[in-house]
Amino acid sequence: MSKNICVVGTGYVGLIAAVGLADFGNQVIAVDKNAGKIKMLQAGKSPIYEPGLSDYLQRNLEAGRLAFTTDTALAIRESDVVFIAVGTPEGFDGQPNMNHVTEVVHSIADNLDSYKVIVIKSTVPVGTNRRIEKYLKTRCSEQEFDVVSNPEFLREGSSVQDFFHPDRTVIGHSSERAKQVMFEVYRALNLISVPFLWCSLETAELIKYASNAFLATKITYINQMANLAEEVGADIHQVAGAMGMDGRISAKFLHPGPGYGGSCFPKDTKAIVATGDQYGVDMSLIREVVEANEKQKKRVVSRLEEKLDSLAGKTVAILGLAFKQRTDDVRESPSITIVNELIFRDAQVKAHDPEAMDNFKKHFPYIDYCENWEEAVKDAHVLIIATEWNEYRSLDPRKMRETMKGNLICDTRNLLDPRPFMDMGFDYMGTGRPFINSKQLSEIRTVV
Numbered sequence: 436m437s438k439n440i441c442v443v444g445t446g447y448v449g450l451i452a453a454v455g456l457a458d459f460g461n462q463v464i465a466v467d468k469n470a471g472k473i474k475m476l477q478a479g480k481s482p483i484y485e486p487g488l489s490d491y492l493q494r495n496l497e498a499g500r501l502a503f504t505t506d507t508a509l510a511i512r513e514s515d516v517v518f519i520a521v522g523t524p525e526g527f528d529g530q531p532n533m534n535h536v537t538e539v540v541h542s543i544a545d546n547l548d549s550y551k552v553i554v555i556k557s558t559v560p561v562g563t564n565r566r567i568e569k570y571l572k573t574r575c576s577e578q579e580f581d582v583v584s585n586p587e588f589l590r591e592g593s594s595v596q597d598f599f600h601p602d603r604t605v606i607g608h609s610s611e612r613a614k615q616v617m618f619e620v621y622r623a624l625n626l627i628s629v630p631f632l633w634c635s636l637e638t639a640e641l642i643k644y645a646s647n648a649f650l651a652t653k654i655t656y657i658n659q660m661a662n663l664a665e666e667v668g669a670d671i672h673q674v675a676g677a678m679g680m681d682g683r684i685s686a687k688f689l690h691p692g693p694g695y696g697g698s699c700f701p702k703d704t705k706a707i708v709a710t711g712d713q714y715g716v717d718m719s720l721i722r723e724v725v726e727a728n729e730k731q732k733k734r735v736v737s738r739l740e741e742k743l744d745s746l747a748g749k750t751v752a753i754l755g756l757a758f759k760q761r762t763d764d765v766r767e768s769p770s771i772t773i774v775n776e777l778i779f780r781d782a783q784v785k786a787h788d789p790e791a792m793d794n795f796k797k798h799f800p801y802i803d804y805c806e807n808w809e810e811a812v813k814d815a816h817v818l819i820i821a822t823e824w825n826e827y828r829s830l831d832p833r834k835m836r837e838t839m840k841g842n843l844i845c846d847t848r849n850l851l852d853p854r855p856f857m858d859m860g861f862d863y864m865g866t867g868r869p870f871i872n873s874k875q876l877s878e879i880r881t882v883v
C-alpha cells in the first residue's frame with residue numbers, strides 16, 4: 436500500500452529520495468526552508484544538476500504524486516513517514532554540525548499528531564538515532580512513533596540510477612511495526628531483489644561511516660602508490676589494473692587523482708575519527724587518510740612549481756571544477772585547493788567546467804571563467820585537468836598548440852592519451868606515471 440511521505444531537505448539526497456519515492460507510487464511532499472529552491476521545484480525546475488533528474492521531477496509533478504512546500508509543520512502532519520535529509524556539514528571539532536537535524540526533530544515533536552515513522556537519511560554520528568528516539572519519547576510521551584535509520588549511499592553524478600538500483604538498502608530499526616512500514620515504502624526495490632539489511636539503529640549508522648571511510652582509504656592508498664610510481668618509473672594504471680584483478684581487492688576506487696572531495700568523504704572521515712576519540716578507540720588509520728588527502732590536493736601545484744620554478748605571472752587554465760564528473764557540486768573539490776594554491780603563488784587562473792562554474796564562483800568570484808575549453812587554454816602557459824569530464828577526453832592537441840603560450844599539461848586524472856600531445860610538443864605530467872617531456876620523447880624515438 437502506498438504511503439503519505441514527507442521528505443525534509445531537497446538537496447542532493449532529499450530531492451532524489453522525494454522524486455524516487457513518488458515514482459514508486461507514494462504520495463510525497465518535499466520541504467525545504469530555502470524558498471527559492473521550492474519555487475523552482477514547484478515550477479518543475481531542478482536547482483541541482485543530476486543526470487535524469489529533471490525528467491523524473493516533471494513526470495511525478497504532473498502525475499500529482501509529488502508536491503513541494505516550505506511549510507514543514509503541514510507536511511509533517513499530513514504524512515505517515517517523515518524522512519530527514521537535511522545537511523550535516525562539518526562542525527568545528529570534526530563531528531558534523533547537527534543544527535539542521537535538530538531543528539527538524541523539534542518540528543516533528545511539535546507536530547506529532549498520529550503514529551509516524553521518522554526516518555533519518557542524513558549521515559549522523561553513531562548514537563544520534565537513539566538520542567532522537569529518547570528525546571521524542573520525552574517530548575511526546577502520549578504519541579506512538581518509531582525512529583528508523585536509513586543511511587544513503589548514492590553517488591552524485593549517478594544518483595537517480597543509484598536510487599532505483601542500489602547495491603543494498605540498510606534499515607536500522609527497533610520495532611516490527613516500523614519494519615513493516617519501511618517494507619511498504621521500498622516495496623518496489625524488494626520486487627527487483629535489492630538486498631535489504633535489517634539491523635539496529637547503531638549498526639546502520641556505523642555501516643555508513645565504515646563504508647565511506649573505507650572508500651576514502653582505498654582512494655588514498657592508490658594515490659600514495661601513484662606518487663611512488665612516479666618516482667620509481669612504474670605505471671600506476673598497470674599496477675592498479677593488476678591489483679583489481681584480484682577478487683579480494685576489486686578494481687573499483689583504484690583510480691589515482693588529485694585527492695577525494697565532495698560533501699561526504701571529507702566530513703565523514705573526520706567524523707568517524709572524532710567518534711573514535713569520543714569512545715577512546717584508536718582511529719589512527721583514518722586520521723592518516725584525512726591528512727594524506729590534504730597533501731595530495733596540494734601536491735598538484737607543488738609539482739607544477741617544481742617544474743616551472745615559479746608560477747608567478749603564469750597563466751594557468753584549469754578544466755574541471757566539480758569534485759567529480761556529472762555533478763555541479765564543488766564542495767571540498769580538489770579544484771578549490773588547486774585554485775587557492777595557484778592564486779597564492781600569483782598565477783592568473785582561467786577556468787572552465789560544464790556544470791559547476793556558478794557554484795565555484797561563490798568561492799572564487801574573481802578568476803576568469805570561460806565558455807569552453809578552447810577559450811580557457813588560449814594564452815595559457817599550463818593546462819591542469821582536474822575533473823574527469825568526458826568532454827575533456829577529446830581536447831584537440833593541434834588547436835591547443837596553436838593557442839597556448841606554454842606547453843605543460845598536468846593531467847591529474849590521467850584522462851588523455853599523452854602521445855598525440857607529446858607529438859605536438861607538449862610536456863605531459865600525469866598522476867602515477869613518470870613525467871615525460873616532448874624533447875625526451877623525440878630523443879627516445881631517435882634511439883629506437
Ligand SMILES: NC(=O)c1ccc[n+]([C@@H]2O[C@H](COP(=O)([O-])OP(=O)(O)OC[C@H]3O[C@@H](n4cnc5c(N)ncnc54)[C@H](O)[C@@H]3O)[C@@H](O)[C@H]2O)c1
Nearest residue numbers: 444445446447448467468469521522523535538557558587
Ligand atoms: N550528497 C551526497 O552525495 C550524499 C550521499 C549520501 C549521504 N549524504 C548525506 O545526506 C545529507 C544531505 O546531504 P545533501 O548533499 O543532500 O545536502 P544539501 O546541502 O545538498 O541539502 C540539504 C538541504 O536541506 C535544507 N535544509 C536545511 N535545514 C532545513 C530545515 N530545517 N528544514 C527544511 N530544509 C532544510 C537545505 O536548505 C538544503 O536544501 C547529509 O547528511 C549528507 O552527509 C549525502
